[in-house]
Amino acid sequence: xxxxxxxxxxxxxxTFTLYIGIAIWARAGTTGEFYVAGKGVHPVANGMATGxxxxxxxSFISMAGLIAFNGYGASVFLMGWTGGYVLLALLLAxxxxxxxxxxxxxxxxxxYYSQTARIVAVICLILASITYVIGxxxxxxxAFSRFLETSYEMGLGIGMGIVxxxxxxxxxxxxxxxxxxxxxxxxxxxxxxxxxxxxxLTGNPVPQIGLGSGYAPSDGAMTLLGKxxxxxxxxxxxxYTTQVMGSxxxxxxxxLTLMIGTAGLPHVIIRFFTVPTVKDARYSAGWAxxxxxxxxxxxxxxxxxxxxxxxxxIQIGPVGAEDGNLLYADRPEWFKKWETTxxxxxxDKNDDGRIQYYDDTNPxxxxxxxxxxxxxxxxxxxxxxxxxxxxxxxxxxxxxxxALVVAGGLAAALSxxxxxxxxxxxxISHDLLKGVFMKGISEKNELNAGRVSMIAAILVAGYLGxxxxxxxxxxxxxxxxxxxxxxxxxxxxxxxxxxxxxxGAIAGMLAGITVTLLYVFQHKGIFFxxxxxxxxxxxxxxxxxxxxxxxxxxxxxGAAVNFAVAFAVAAVTAPPPEHIQHLVExxxxxxxxxxxxxx
Amino acid sequence: MTPENRSxxxxxxxxxxxxxLVIWFIVSYGxxxxxxxxxNVFSLGGYPLGFWFAQQGSIYVFLVLIFxxxxxxxxxxxxxxxxxx
Numbered sequence: 001x002x003x004x005x006x007x008x009x010x011x012x013x014x015t016f017t018l019y020i021g022i023a024i025w026a027r028a029g030t031t032g033e034f035y036v037a038g039k040g041v042h043p044v045a046n047g048m049a050t051g052x053x054x055x056x057x058x059s060f061i062s063m064a065g066l067i068a069f070n071g072y073g074a075s076v077f078l079m080g081w082t083g084g085y086v087l088l089a090l091l092l093a094x095x096x097x098x099x100x101x102x103x104x105x106x107x108x109x110x111x112y113y114s115q116t117a118r119i120v121a122v123i124c125l126i127l128a129s130i131t132y133v134i135g136x137x138x139x140x141x142x143a144f145s146r147f148l149e150t151s152y153e154m155g156l157g158i159g160m161g162i163v164x165x166x167x168x169x170x171x172x173x174x175x176x177x178x179x180x181x182x183x184x185x186x187x188x189x190x191x192x193x194x195x196x197x198x199x200x201l202t203g204n205p206v207p208q209i210g211l212g213s214g215y216a217p218s219d220g221a222m223t224l225l226g227k228x229x230x231x232x233x234x235x236x237x238x239x240y241t242t243q244v245m246g247s248x249x250x251x252x253x254x255x256l257t258l259m260i261g262t263a264g265l266p267h268v269i270i271r272f273f274t275v276p277t278v279k280d281a282r283y284s285a286g287w288a289x290x291x292x293x294x295x296x297x298x299x300x301x302x303x304x305x306x307x308x309x310x311x312x313x314i315q316i317g318p319v320g321a322e323d324g325n326l327l328y329a330d331r332p333e334w335f336k337k338w339e340t341t342x343x344x345x346x347x348d349k350n351d352d353g354r355i356q357y358y359d360d361t362n363p364x365x366x367x368x369x370x371x372x373x374x375x376x377x378x379x380x381x382x383x384x385x386x387x388x389x390x391x392x393x394x395x396x397x398x399x400x401x402x403a404l405v406v407a408g409g410l411a412a413a414l415s416x417x418x419x420x421x422x423x424x425x426x427x428i429s430h431d432l433l434k435g436v437f438m439k440g441i442s443e444k445n446e447l448n449a450g451r452v453s454m455i456a457a458i459l460v461a462g463y464l465g466x467x468x469x470x471x472x473x474x475x476x477x478x479x480x481x482x483x484x485x486x487x488x489x490x491x492x493x494x495x496x497x498x499x500x501x502x503x504g505a506i507a508g509m510l511a512g513i514t515v516t517l518l519y520v521f522q523h524k525g526i527f528f529x530x531x532x533x534x535x536x537x538x539x540x541x542x543x544x545x546x547x548x549x550x551x552x553x554x555x556x557x558g559a560a561v562n563f564a565v566a567f568a569v570a571a572v573t574a575p576p577p578e579h580i581q582h583l584v585e586x587x588x589x590x591x592x593x594x595x596x597x598x599x
Numbered sequence: 600m601t602p603e604n605r606s607x608x609x610x611x612x613x614x615x616x617x618x619x620l621v622i623w624f625i626v627s628y629g630x631x632x633x634x635x636x637x638x639n640v641f642s643l644g645g646y647p648l649g650f651w652f653a654q655q656g657s658i659y660v661f662l663v664l665i666f667x668x669x670x671x672x673x674x675x676x677x678x679x680x681x682x683x684x
Contacts, residue, residue, distance in 0.1 A: 075653035079627045082658045086623045089665040090616045212645030223645040241650045252632050277683045282669035293658050300654040588609055591681045
């Protein structure tokens with residue numbers, strides 16, 4: 001066993017032991033502890049737990065790569081996945097905390113005095129959360145199989161086992177305290193390599209400042225971003241700091257979808273049910289964003305610096321000069337290692353033994369490339385995930401840092417998976433069982449039912465992780481569209497509009513989620529089955545036919561449909577009864593939050 | 600608490616959150632997306648300014664907005680005597 005393997009086993013082993021230790025210490029004895037950690041979590045602690053709950057395998061492993069290859073265009077993810085917390089803090093969290101119940105569908109059912117509304121909300125919640133959890137399960141399996149030399153299945157099994165121990169024993173209470181530990185692991189794992197790399201490239205250890213600083217090898221004559229813009233455009237790629245994703249309109253709508261989707265994701269909302277007061281809920285949302293911003297403001301530096309490192313590794317001299325490109329035989333160790341995983345692939349198209357990495361889809365650059373004797377881009381695969389995974393090796397960091405990055409990726413995936421699984425299982429045991437089918441169930445039996453549905457949810461998620469359905473690739477992005485178009489609008493109207501009624505809410509949710517799903521299915525196939533796309537070019541429905549908006553960005557349009565349909569239906573149906581209007585007035589006032597917790 | 604007081608508290612809350620949401624919108628959608636090109640003419644700490652708002656500045660502003668809201672609501676809760684015991 002190599003030194004790196006030893007470190008990886010040691011660091012992953014220590015963190016997993018810690019999670020299990022916390023699980024044994026933080027067992028849940030009541031449904032209140034199982035669903036909302038007894039409402040006794042300190043707002044700063046909850047902020048940290050929310051950070052881990054929120055930052056998934058996608059944030060940790062994939063986002064920096066998205067930024068590296070999309071440059072400015074990736075701002076939609078940076079703004080979208082943080083700006084949602086403003087909406088959550090101002091429009092939802094304090095009021096839902098005041099309401100003081102256990103789940104999101106429970107609020108919808110009570111506010112709209114309708115079992116149907118509650119069941120529709122459960123379905124929307126499960127659709128959004130399941131699509132999200134598959135991505136986490138895949139992340140766990142991939143991390144294990146790449147770094148610990150186990151099979152994907154075995155890695156997935158170990159991950160499921162760990163989550164099962166602390167989520168089944170401790171429910172929300174166990175999940176909260178493990179998420180705090182997981183946050184510490186993941187933020188260290190993310191920032192330590194970033195600090196080293198920023199130091200090397202710019203001489204400034206703070207990545208947020210380093211990204212704007214002078215590029216060290218040029219003695220500060222060029223900024224790092226200026227250098228990066230030059231390097232990529234010299235090779236025909238789009239200019240880093242200005243390249244857009246689709247169009248400005250698409251970026252606008254995409255950002256909006258991610259923001260309202262973030263605010264509408266049940267596993268994030270229920271974290272704010274765990275703090276003692278309404279005041280705490282407001283502050284806690286701020287703390288959550290502090291902890292998230294630590295990673296999110298570092299990610300642009302990681303993305304840009306990793307891209308620059310990669311380009312400079314391959315293009316060692318002037319573009320077009322004979323010895324300007326790296327000899328394949330001289331490629332560094334990390335390059336070889338990531339080739340064996342298939343994340344990097346090289347193909348010597350012009351048989352010169354050197355690596356040409358450029359944009360061969362750019363027609364303007366083609367003539368130049370031909371004059372150099374280049375016959376196409378030879379880096380046939382550069383997986384975006386290596387921007388984080390290979391970062392410590394590219395920067396020659398010690399083995400313990402690499403081991404920490406593995407533990408960080410696992411922490412990000414496990415913490416998000418646990419939060420999602422709790423949202424799913426509580427909606428089954430509390431909303432469906434206790435709320436609809438077995439109203440007389442005792443607290444002890446409901447707690448057991450909660451544990452059984454947790455185990456069932458883990459098994460379903462594990463099964464889907466092993467047999468990812470066709471849509472698994474784009475899953476996480478679609479979950480935001482679903483939450484944005486179904487859950488966020490009815491929650492907001494429930495608080496801010498006293499006259500919104502049951503019929504309006506139900507019609508709104510169904511219309512919003514249907515429109516969003518139809519647009520996605522049009523592009524990607526009915527239930528993502530290949531060959532069932534039904535775009536009709538004869539009717540002017542080409543790809544992204546609706547004002548150039550891409551399917552993943554469509555949730556905001558779905559949300560607008562939700563609002564419009566809800567208001568139209570509410571205008572022609574009976575207004576809500578008197579006691580519901582009182583309930584809304586009561587939710588708007590903090591006083592009395594203590595009483596509301598007594599069920 | 601009287602109904603008038605209740606509605607005055609709610610109006611004050613709506614005023615505060617509308618102001619903050621206008622700033623939220625201007626910073627992210629305005630400065631970060633719609634006005635990014637003209638802003639990129641300027642630079643801040645080595646970043647093109649529009650790019651900085653999109654990848655750094657908007658996130659810092661979001662933080663300030665949430666803490667301002669939490670602080671402002673504390674003041675309102677006390678003023679209208681609706682804070683938690």
